[in-house]
Amino acid sequence: MSSYKSVAVVGAGRLGTRILTALAATEKIAVILLSRPGSSKTAPPGVLVVPVDYTDVNAVSSVFKEHKVDVVLSTLGHEGIGMQKLLADAAKLAAVKLFVPSEFGSPTHGHTVEAYKAKNEIAAHLKSLGIPSTRIYTGCFMEFLPFIASYADGKITIIGKGDAPISYTSLADIAGFVAYVLTTVPSAQLENRILRLEGDRASWNDVAKLFKASVERVESFTGKDAEMRTGLLTLFETGAGSTGWDEPNKRDGSGSEAAGSANGLWPGHRWQTIKEVHSL
Known part of the structure; x- marks a missing residue:
């Protein structure tokens, strides 16, 4: 207790x-x-x-x-x-x-x-x-996903290949x-x-499939919050979007340092998914 x-x-x-x-x-x-x-x-x-x-x-x-x-x-x-x-x-x-x-x-x-x-x-x-x-x-806050990826008109905008896994929690x-x-x-x-923590895990390419969206790749963003978005997505492309990321060693952690390793402190809880939060 x-x-x-x-x-x-x-x-x-x-x-x-x-x-x-x-x-x-x-x-x-x-x-x-x-x-x-x-x-x-x-x-x-x-x-x-x-x-x-x-x-x-x-x-x-x-x-x-x-x-x-x-x-x-x-x-x-x-x-x-x-x-x-x-x-x-x-x-x-x-x-x-x-x-x-x-x-x-x-x-x-x-x-x-x-x-x-x-x-x-x-x-x-x-x-x-x-x-x-x-x-x-x-x-990432799951609810903020469309904002981070600039989702609009059936398209998401990302930096890089979009294959790195990212952790999301509602x-x-x-x-x-x-x-x-x-x-x-x-x-x-x-x-x-x-x-x-980790409620769900998906790369940007996975997200595009969930939203049935096309993908536009850019080197940097422009407009409002451009610097923040550019920095964040550039960082995520390295793998640092996973809650298990070990920056000094440039790898995903394992065991007690893995993404979602603390989920077990809340036994019996069912974590929300991206599909559920966004009614996909």
């Missing part, structure tokens, strides 16, 4: 809100949402919204202490990744038992590209503070997994662990 009694969530976007809802639905753990002062952010039933200045370490620490927070879970987006260092400092002062940093994507360990480097720096900071952490690799499954492990799994199985 889990020893965690209270969790503070930072970030209530598409994934954060689902995690809040899933945690509150368990009725096994107290849930608060940290919100910036003046924010109009609302929370699901059963979740207490607590306004606090994220940059004020002492104020955040006081909130953690007041609500006896055991777990801090962040779903902050790219712009807020660096803010997690201050949250970690506050967690240290409040003797928080576990910090779940904002990963929720492809593996970042060992990567030097800027977006991934920032997440590695957070992991290193948590380690330096002696705060146990759990990094959760989910692969938002609902990610939220359910987080709620389950934090309220059920013993802390020893979560502390200082990397958990690799």
Whole structure:
């Protein structure tokens, strides 16, 4: 059984809100949402919204202490990744038992590209503070697949051959997994662990077949989010889109480091597929 009694969530976007809802639905753990002062952010039933200045370490620490927070879970987006260092400092002062940093994507360990480097720096900071952490690799959000592949008018646009396998997990499954492990799994199985999920696995060519789409190959994207899409798809072409990817050794991991190796922490659960999420 889990020893965690209270969790503070930072970030209530598409994934954060689902995690809040899933945690509150368990009725096994107290849930608060940290919100910036003046924010109009609302929370699901059963979740207490607590306004606090994220940059004020002492104020955040006081909130953690007041609500006896055991777990801090962040779903902050790219712009807020660096803010997690201050949250970690506050967690240290409040003797928080576990910090779940904002990963929720492809593996970042060992990567030097800027977006991934920032997440590695957070992991290193948590380690330096002696705060146990759990990094959760989910692969691509299944619901975002059409956006990532620029799916439109029966066509997907990709970079490269499109044969490399990519991991996908639905938002609902990610939220359910987080709620389950934090309220059920013993802390020893979560502390200082990397958990690799995979709801479904498909290359871009596989995706094209599922969507009955043609494939256009380009060297780079143009227009809105072009730099992000170009960088992401170029990286995926190397194999790094699999949640089992071992960047230092340039290969897919096996055993406890394989894609989907953490799925078993949620026994009996049936993970959603791409076909189900997109009604194909």
